[in-house]
Amino acid sequence: MSAAGVRSVQAAADDLFWQDTYEPVIESDEELLRIVEGADLPALLAALAAATGDTTILTPDLRPPLVPVDTVNHPHGGMTPDQQERGRRTALSALRRLRDEEITSVGILSADDTNTILEFLCNGHSEWTGMLQHELDLAPNKGGAPQWRFEDIADGRDFSVLIVGSGVAGIAAAHRFSQAGVPLTIIEAGDRLGGTWQKNRYPGVRLDTPTFGYSYSFAQRADWPHQFAQGCEIREYLETVARRAGLDESIEFGSRLVRAEWIESARVWRVTTRSGDGGEKTREFNAVISACGQLDIPNIPDFPGQDAFTGIAMHSQDWDESVDWRGKRVAVIGTGASAYQIVPAVCDDVDSLVVFQRSAPWMLPAPNYHDGMSETFSWLARKVPHYAQWFRLWVLILGIPGRFHTVRAESGWEGAPLSVSRKNQEVREELTRILTEQFAGHPELLKHAIPVYPPGAKRMLRDNGVWAKALTSAHTTLATSPIREFTPNGIVTEDGTEHAVDIIVYATGFRPSEYLEGMEILGRGGHEIHDVWEGDARAYNGVTVPGFPNFFMVYGPNVGGVVAGSLHFMLERAGEYALKAVRELLERRASALDVKQAALERFTAWVDSENRQMAWGQPYVRTWYQNSAGRVSQIWPFTNIEYWDATESIDPEDYEFLA
Structure with missing residues (x-):
């Protein structure tokens, strides 16, 4: 039994993967030393302090300094060799305690112990504590799960919520609303849950962020097979989460939202859904939550002669798994995230491959990109109570500052448009050096591999x-001449070259700025949301839109992170913010709440001002982060900490409450 106590009901209630006990440590000192030498020290020291109940082992001189990351993560958060050696001795001693005292379980920590461990991991950044407690299973006030029940405050009134989508965002929102007992209906246009991870099944599909940073605070899986999870592993995870949360059987599959109209007199949303056979159903809900995601609508450019091509053409998201591409002549249009995974996955087995490039991608070194979790990690996850959860927290901590310092622009920087600051130029030079090594002997390719x-x-x-x-x-073949036209047998580029191909893959991305595309959302006064936005989607905290009462967005405008932070955290907080809004109006005996225009304008000005300071916000940069109006409408230019603060409570001054 752990000196820290036993499991509490609270912890089990807010982690669908909670584990009561762990395997006993029986290894010799020599074997334990080998484990320690292969472990990530900050996460291990935190886990051992919690398991033994002895936080005095986390001495100030062992704190990881959290050295800023330019291109490659610093081992152990930048701990010096001397710190590492002393940390290993401390960890070895604590592992012996686990073995000798037969510690196989740990309970909820005290507030003091929680703060001590978090201060250690964060190198004194106490302002991060609130956000991190939201992610920590063993925190006494984890805080993500609602501490109230609908029936206790609804006073017998009817109130129903529609959640649109069952991907990562939809599951996050549905779980929190379900925990509070709010009556809800979940609709999903597809025939299975999982959103983008259900749709994207192309060869090589996997995460391009570390696996442990891509999971819910309420579903902390410990036995991930890969350091960057494969698509099938994410699908399995989401399906397991939905099943354990009791959501899977309540999802209406094949049900697409086509219209939602706010009925002012009744204070409800009149919603029309359409099934796969074209049948429509109209219902009324008190609130609607859109969890449709951003990377959902394929972007397929128009090229002359596309209809004349007689081979197979498909977008990466609509990959036809019945197509055998082996031994075929394959063309991949695009060099973004999906192309980067498809091209290496099919290269060795096709007859020929032509990659059509408009602009080269920058790539961060990740030698472990295709690696499985190590044997050491597996051992620790099985034998050190909650080690995997502490490791997940450590990954999130490293992601808080992220690489913001590398992308912030310097005013008047002379290296523009190839770089935006001295540090950004240093990163450019390092990544160029790596590309030069990789393309050694291929100067004709290297000149096209370095982004401009x-x-x-x-x-x-x-x-x-x-x-x-x-x-x-x-x-x-790398084709950099623009595509001129398609022919029955292939693609012709502007330089006159015809590439004969059997299969064309559009790895051309999505239209992320076209929020709620294909849906008609009519708010107060009959105003349609797309007419209100005029191509420039905006939402307060990425969640609420003036004139659309009780309409909430999860993964709405300006909440995507690209150089820092956890997307799952952002999605969970957006769903929790929507739930807080519902509680607020229920407690006020109001029918609805509507965010004020002034609040949205204040929020947008704050976000826009910071985005303009970043590499992606410079006037000479063109990126999908920007919408048709030229505004960066996808990206959150701050850390997770600022979003934690922004979504911590509903400010009544920001909202109009309708009777």
């Missing part, structure tokens, strides 16, 4: 050398 825009201005990919290997393959 600043690092961080567009989405940066993960690089372990497979992209360069694929492009330098003898049967791969």
